Amino acid sequence: MLILEGVGKAYPGGLEAVSRVDLAIAPGSFTSIVGPSGCGKSTLLRLIAGLDRPSAGRIEGRPENEVGLVFQDPTLMPWADVWSNVYLPLRLAGLPRAAAAPLIDEALALVGLLDFARAHPRALSGGMRMRAAIARAIVTEPALLLMDEPFAALDEITRNKLNDDLLRLWRKRGFTAIFVTHSVFESVYLSTEIAIMTPRPGRIHSRHRIDGPAVRNREFRTSRLYLDACRAVSSDLEQAMAESAR
Amino acid sequence: MTRYLPLVVGIIVLALWEASVRWLDVPKFVLPPPSLIAEALIANLPQLLAALGETLKLTLLAFVASFLGGLALAILFVRSRLIERSLLPYAVVLQVTPIVAIAPLIVIWVGVDHVERAVFILAMVVAFFPVLSNASFGLRSVDPGLADLFRLYHATGRQRLLLLQLPSALPALLAGAKISAGLALIGSVVAEFVAGSGEATGLAWRIVESGNRLEIPRMFAALVLLSSAGLALNWLISVLERRLLRHWHGARSEA
Numbered sequence: 055m056l057i058l059e060g061v062g063k064a065y066p067g068g069l070e071a072v073s074r075v076d077l078a079i080a081p082g083s084f085t086s087i088v089g090p091s092g093c094g095k096s097t098l099l100r101l102i103a104g105l106d107r108p109s110a111g112r113i114e115g116r117p118e119n120e121v122g123l124v125f126q127d128p129t130l131m132p133w134a135d136v137w138s139n140v141y142l143p144l145r146l147a148g149l150p151r152a153a154a155a156p157l158i159d160e161a162l163a164l165v166g167l168l169d170f171a172r173a174h175p176r177a178l179s180g181g182m183r184m185r186a187a188i189a190r191a192i193v194t195e196p197a198l199l200l201m202d203e204p205f206a207a208l209d210e211i212t213r214n215k216l217n218d219d220l221l222r223l224w225r226k227r228g229f230t231a232i233f234v235t236h237s238v239f240e241s242v243y244l245s246t247e248i249a250i251m252t253p254r255p256g257r258i259h260s261r262h263r264i265d266g267p268a269v270r271n272r273e274f275r276t277s278r279l280y281l282d283a284c285r286a287v288s289s290d291l292e293q294a295m296a297e298s299a300r
Numbered sequence: 301m302t303r304y305l306p307l308v309v310g311i312i313v314l315a316l317w318e319a320s321v322r323w324l325d326v327p328k329f330v331l332p333p334p335s336l337i338a339e340a341l342i343a344n345l346p347q348l349l350a351a352l353g354e355t356l357k358l359t360l361l362a363f364v365a366s367f368l369g370g371l372a373l374a375i376l377f378v379r380s381r382l383i384e385r386s387l388l389p390y391a392v393v394l395q396v397t398p399i400v401a402i403a404p405l406i407v408i409w410v411g412v413d414h415v416e417r418a419v420f421i422l423a424m425v426v427a428f429f430p431v432l433s434n435a436s437f438g439l440r441s442v443d444p445g446l447a448d449l450f451r452l453y454h455a456t457g458r459q460r461l462l463l464l465q466l467p468s469a470l471p472a473l474l475a476g477a478k479i480s481a482g483l484a485l486i487g488s489v490v491a492e493f494v495a496g497s498g499e500a501t502g503l504a505w506r507i508v509e510s511g512n513r514l515e516i517p518r519m520f521a522a523l524v525l526l527s528s529a530g531l532a533l534n535w536l537i538s539v540l541e542r543r544l545l546r547h548w549h550g551a552r553s554e555a
Binding site: 100129174 | 445446449451454455459463464548
C-alpha cells in the first residue's frame with residue numbers, strides 16, 4: 055500500500071504547489087489524478103517518484119527501485135535508437151546487453167514496437183515515441199508505474215488506442231498505476247480509482263471508485279456505468295474548481 | 301542550382317580581376333593577375349606544400365590538444381562550481397588578450413631555438429576557449445526530463461557523464477570544434493609571423509619571405525594554399541558533424 059499523509063510541497067519563494075494530500079493507493083490499482091492545469095498534479099507525481107522531497111507530510115510504501123515513469127513528452131535520447139532507449143534503465147542498473155535483450159524485446163513486443171527497435175526517435179510518430187517511452191518505463195518490471203499526462207499531446211484516435219494498450223499492459227503485468235490527466239473521460243475509462251484535485255495549491259477534493267468491467271473496450275465507453283461515472287466526476291471537478299475560487 | 305552560385309561568383313571575380321589588371325597595366329608586384337598566381341603556385345608547389353605540411357601538422361596537433369584540454373576542463377567545470385569559479389576568469393583573460401600581443405613573449409620563452417613549440421602553444425591558446433565554452437554549455441544543456449530519468453534510476457556520475465551529458469553536448473561540441481580549428485590555424489600563422497626568420501619553416505613564413513622579396517605572385521600562391529587548408533579543415537568537421545548528428549535533426553523541434 056502506497057500511503058501519502060498530509061503531503062505538501064512549497065517552493066522557496068512561497069509558491070505552494072500541493073497541500074495536505076492524503077491518499078492511499080492499493081497495490082495493483084489504477085488510480086487517476088484528475089485536475090485542472092497547474093493544480094500540482096505533476097508535482098505530486100514527482101513527489102511520489104522521489105524526484106522531489108515533500109516539504110510537509112510523508113510518503114510511505116514506495117517500492118524503492120521499482121518505479122517506472124512516463125512524462126508528458128516521450129523524453130527519448132535522440133542520439134540512440136529505440137532499442138538503446140529502452141535498454142537505458144537496465145544499463146544504468148548494470149545489466150549487460152545480452153542479459154537485457156530478452157527483457158527489452160518483451161517490453162517492445164508489449165507496446166508493439168518490436169519492428170522498430172532499430173529506428174531512431176526522429177523517424178517515429180508521436181504515438182510511437184510514446185510507446186517507446188512506455189516500453190522503457192516497464193522494461194524493469196516496476197511495481198509502480200507513474201504517468202504524467204502521457205497522451206495529452208496525441209490525437210484522439212491514437213490516444214484511445216494507447217489507452218486500450220495501456221490497460222492490456224496493466225492487466226498483464228499487474229503493476230500499480232498512477233495516471234495524471236486533465237481528461238475526465240480518459241480517467242473514467244482507465245481507472246479503478248479517481249482522485250480529483252483542486253486548483254493550486256492542489257488538494258484532494260474527492261475520490262471515486264469506478265466499478266467497471268475487468269476488460270474495458272468500446273462497449274464500456276458507451277455504457278450507462280461509464281456515462282454516469284463521467285457525469286459524477288465532472289460535477290465533482292466543477293465543484294472543486296468552484297470551492298477554490300471562493 | 302544555387303549550390304553552384306559561389307563558384308559562378310568566384311569565376312566572374314577572377315575574370316574581372318585578370319581583365320582589369322591587364323587593361324590597367326597594374327605592376328605585378330602590386331597586384332598580380334590570377335594567371336600569374338597560378339603559375340607561381342605550380343612553380344613553387346613542392347616547397348609551398350612542404351611549408352603547408354609543417355603549418356598543418358602543428359595546427360592539427362594544437363587543435364587536438366586544445367579540444368581534449370578544453371573538453372576535460374569543461375567536464376571539471378560542470379562537476380565543480382568551485383573549480384569553474386576559480387579558473388574561468390583566467391580562461392577569459394587568455395581569450396580576450398589578442399594573440400598577436402602574447403606571441404612575442406611566447407616566442408622569446410620557448411621559441412628561440414624551437415619555433416614549433418611557440419607555434420604549438422600559441423595555436424593552442426587561441427583554439428582552447430571555443431571548445432571550453434561550447435563544451436561547458438553543451439554539457440549543461442541536458443534535457444531536464446532525461447536528467448530526472450537518470451536520477452530515478454540512480455545513475456552514477458560516470459554514467460550520467462558518458463550516457464547523458466557527453467551525447468547531449470555533441471552538437472555544441474562540434475560547433476566549438478569548427479571555430480577552434482579555424483582559430484588554431486590563425487594561431488599558427490600569427491606565431492610564425494612573430495617568430496620571423498630562420499627557424500620558421502611554415503607557410504606563413506613563406507608569405508613574409510615572399511613579401512620581403514616582393515615576390516607577390518608567390519605570396520598570393522601561399523595565401524591561396526592557406527585559405528584552402530582552412531576551408532578543408534572546416535569542411536572536414538562539417539562532414540563529421542553531419543554524420544554524427546544525422547539522427548538528431550528534427551527530434552527536438554517536434555513535440
